[in-house]
Amino acid sequence: MFDHRKYRPFPAIQLQDRTWPDKQITTAPDWCSVDLRDGNQALINPMSVEKKTGLFQLLVKLGFKEIEVGFPAASLPDYEFMRKLIDEALIPDDVTIQVLVQAREELIKRTFESLRGAKRAVVHVYNSTSTVQREQVFGLDCDGITAIAVQGAKWLKEYAAQHPNTEWTFQYSPESFTGTEIDYAIEVCDAVIDVWQPQNGQQVVINLPSTVEMSTPNIFADQVEYFCRNLKGRQHVRICLHTHNDRGCAVAAAELGVMAGADRVEGTLMGNGERTGNMDIITMGMNLYSQGVDPKLDFSNIPEIIATVEHCNELPVPARHPWAGELVYTAFSGSHQDAIRKSMAYHADRQLPHWEVAYLPIDPMDIGREYDAVVRINSQSGKGGVALVLERDYNIELPKWMHIELSKVVQKATEQTGQEITPAAIKTLYDESFVNVEQPWVVSGYNIHTDADRVTALVRTADAAFEGQGAGAIEALCAALSKAHQCEIKVQHFDEYALGEGTTAQARACVALDVDGEHCCAVAVASDTSAAPLQAILSAFSRSQISAQAAAA
Known part of the structure; x- marks a missing residue:
């Protein structure tokens, strides 16, 4: 039965004078990637040593200075990977590796064996401290759990002393910190620090894991601030966060936890991890980047990161993944497309000093995304988006009234298929609907003569010649067509502009005609400013029922 009464709310921390809500993150925290350990243990098919090596090299390239590489005492592949990194000198001098181990002597001993010869390493020891774990898993009281933690801390100190050439950092996690009474969590950490x-x-790191996300992020921030205030040796240790995403708030919890006083954050690329995942370092890092804060990690080639992560994890990155997903900079909505087009222009x-573009919180180019992914067209798209595709991909700039004409054609096509349409298909529809003209209506020559305030235009095609008079060449040609086909022609819209500069520049003319009440549009490009509008008039007229009837006759 789906019954909410089965559960109870998470208790809030009584912290009336909290300070974290007034804080702002102005510098990036210390990052530690746990992709190769926490992320790996959550995979259906754990990574091979080869894949781990490739992912490690990517993490180094991105700028991580601390990387948790595995659980060498619990897994032979992790042990072999650890030895490969050290024996083949794959660890840069400015990178510190980290390994995880339970507070058990035989595991701690093997862990230090795996690290033999490392220049610098973090040994991360943990034991469960939560109320549920104490009562239901271990059957121990607080003193019994503290004794495990203290003994583990002593073993780390003893075995580290046997390897004096390595620079050691000790890290302790009261596992399931969020489910541990806050004062007891402080007590057990104080005992380890002693x-x-x-x-x-x-060097010491105290890690506060939200092993299972149990509350809203503000409560987690209260826990972190309370912990930082009351830990005896706070000024001598780095406080680290390790948030999971069970409630979908791992990034928010980490951000608020940093505001509450934490120095360091553990997470994975793209948030891979047990259950709903770990804290996503790319999301948090890009959140900082979008606020003008240097994340101290290089995410300039998101496509490469995605390709490597998908290969190593054998899991797809969702198309709507924050910042990195294939579709996150793509607008299908017509109003969004129009706003993006105008805002980018x-x-x-104005060459603004800071990025301020509608619907695009960052410049997609910053992370290796091309602008061709920003606007994509389906049946929900509008005139601005369709026009932007032609401008962006084919350098075809149309007057605003033509945006409407083109979008009608494209929308009809997408409604028939129910699918997205490609830029190439949009260009084809544009050509077929407005540009292409049958041979009998192609201008083969013309002569324009001005006498006082009247213009006489003679326009020749392969099959006919049209001569008429008017205030200008366009009016004169329309008069000639009206006389030849016994119809009424009105020019509703006309625009012409040069394509390029200099004597070799072409002209593009766009025209909309009303031929006996029928709406007809066309676009023509020619080598001079007189030929283009004349061809546009003939092309538009050729699309009318009057011309079709004449051809049939």
């Missing part, structure tokens, strides 16, 4: 004595120079014309 063993390690960071005030005397030992405004931005370019």
